[in-house]
Amino acid sequence: MTAQIHVPSLLSRAGAVSALTLAAVGGTMLAPGAVSEAQAAPAYAGKALNVAASKKGAPYKYGAVGPSRFDCSGLTLYSYKKAGKTLPRTAQQQYNKTRHISASSRQKGDLVFFHRGSNVYHVGIYAGNNKIWHSPKSGSVVKLDKIWSKSVWYGRVR
Structure with a gap:
């Protein structure tokens, strides 16, 4: 099972801009150490x-x-x-x-x-x-x- 974290749960003050940018293009982020599909x-x-x-x-x-x-x-x-x-x-x-x-x-x-x-x-x-x-x-x-x-x-x- 791939450990993917959907972007909205990653929003924080420090990472809001990069996470929002990724969300705008429809992406997901892998958790550290996760293996991609x-x-x-x-x-x-x-x-x-x-x-x-x-x-x-x-x-x-x-x-x-x-x-x-x-x-x-x-x-x-x-x-x-x-x-x-x-x-x-x-x-x-x-x-x-x-x-x-x-x-x-x-x-x-x-x-x-x-x-x-x-x-x-x-x-x-x-x-x-x-x-x-x-x-x-x-x-x-x-x-x-x-x-x-x-x-x-x-x-x-x-």
């Missing part, structure tokens, strides 16, 4: 990422949720389950359940959703450096790939 990747996200990476080479199988075969959402479901979090079964359902974040806020372990229009058709786990761990398609295996499309959304598992 962009930096707040949960520990379980890193564990899920490591689980997915440990499945490198596992064959794709439609509808499979592990432990030795996976489809795309089966890999994310399995990885997060091992990290102590529950996800729904399909990529679209997983997107609907995550907290949507911007590309600039993405962290290792966040989910990457590929979409056409409003329909999500694929999901992977962000590994950093514009790469994901995923189970791509029939005849392939769990692997690390570059994100190949600009039609992606990001979600953070809660």
Whole structure:
């Protein structure tokens, strides 16, 4: 949870001008020592990422949720389950359940959703450096790939 203090509660004689300026532009201030939302990747996200990476080479199988075969959402479901979090079964359902974040806020372990229009058709786990761990398609295996499309959304598992 991010510790944010809304500006009106900060007003004092000494800080009134800077706080009012910030309020005028619609900002918030972080409490000293607080972590911003962009930096707040949960520990379980890193564990899920490591689980997915440990499945490198596992064959794709439609509808499979592990432990030795996976489809795309089966890999994310399995990885997060091992990290102590529950996800729904399909990529679209997983997107609907995550907290949507911007590309600039993405962290290792966040989910990457590929979409056409409003329909999500694929999901992977962000590994950093514009790469994901995923189970791509029939005849392939769990692997690390570059994100190949600009039609992606990001979600953070809660």
